[in-house]
Amino acid sequence: MDFRSLDDTVLMAQIARGDASALGELYDRYGRLVYSLALHIVGDHAAAEEITQDVFTRVWQNASRYDAQRAQVNTWISRIARNRSIDVLRRRQARVHHTSIEWGEVAPDAMVADDNPEEETLARLRQQRVQQAIQTLPEAQRQPLALAYFEGLSHREIAERLDQPLGTVKTRIRLALQRLRAILSEENSV
């Protein structure tokens, strides 16, 4: 079966039936996303590899529980990847000093070409859209958003880290996500 023509939801159903080749196709689509996110959060290639392996093993084990009505496949996978990465980061931070994590710069050529140029171009455009949307946020909103997203800090922890009032942090994170939602949903509807 040529899995490349299947959409994500059908691919997930095939994985739920125990088809390892379908998992291979899902890895081709999202392996780089998962690995890059893990690497950005934990800053260590070996740990990023371990996290990526763990994420796809969880996808394999829980594919039958995936519900397309509740989340898109990329949202579901990136959530698992982020949670696992932050978990590893927290365990390490008990031993090592915190290193700051920031948003990536807009990098049009960051993704290398693969054997599906059309899909690759769409993925690169999507990445640019998200990066540009984040760049439109004021730095005062980007910073607490990065601490929440990359380090899994709560409002209270961010307020302590940045030495800002709790209410200010709450407002800035809410405004940041509302703005991103407005920009990205507008572009999706074009």
Place this chain on the structure above:
Amino acid sequence: MPIPTHPTDLLPAYALGALDSEEAAQVEAHLAVCEACRTELRAYESVVGDLALAVPQVEPPPALKQRILTGVAPAPRIEPARAPASPRSSWLQRLLVGLRTPGYALAGAGAILILLLLASNLVLLSRIQTLKRQLAMTQPLPTVVLHGSEIAPQARAVLVLSEDGEHGALIVDDLPPLDPEHAYQLWLIKPDGQRDSGAVFNVDENGYVTLMVKNPMPFKEYAAFGVTIEPMGGSPQPTGPNVLKGQNLTG
């Protein structure tokens, strides 16, 4: 207690996992009864999912895909290879031949006696080890009982620890099975309130599961253990309602 009005302002931070436990539990309770807020939440979850694209994309090592696929595929059944018949005679055959040779009989008898004594010693050693194990089993392993909260009052769990407190296994009974988007998460709670994740799990249709617990520190260092409902895959810190909790009295 559910929030009476729609917690619209809290949904972005809830999707991000930035609310503290109490606020998150309130939002969770409201979401359970409000389809409009669930739809709103899904939109923010999608935005949070897209944020993964904002990091520089790095190609993973080429061997990683194969390692993942090998890890998930069922291991092929390997039949033990039958050893080819040896053209050489065995040590026993050679010994028996030797015993038939005049002059070697006495030395052979001595060798057999030594072998018998060795075998007898091995049997005795094995019996001593068994008795030691049985003696150790009469000492109960340390355990921590976790009781169900008001959300799952019938639920029970027991955390069984190794004698040195370095390893632990959790046995859970009568926890309600969750929807596919959620999982249970075990928290190891330090005396200062900080939490380490010990496991993310689901239960079978009878609400039962047994699992090994990951513990960054020896169990005696933790003051209590709790289980919360979290989004599938677990959370960096508790965000959902507590369903099981128990104090660690083993330290």
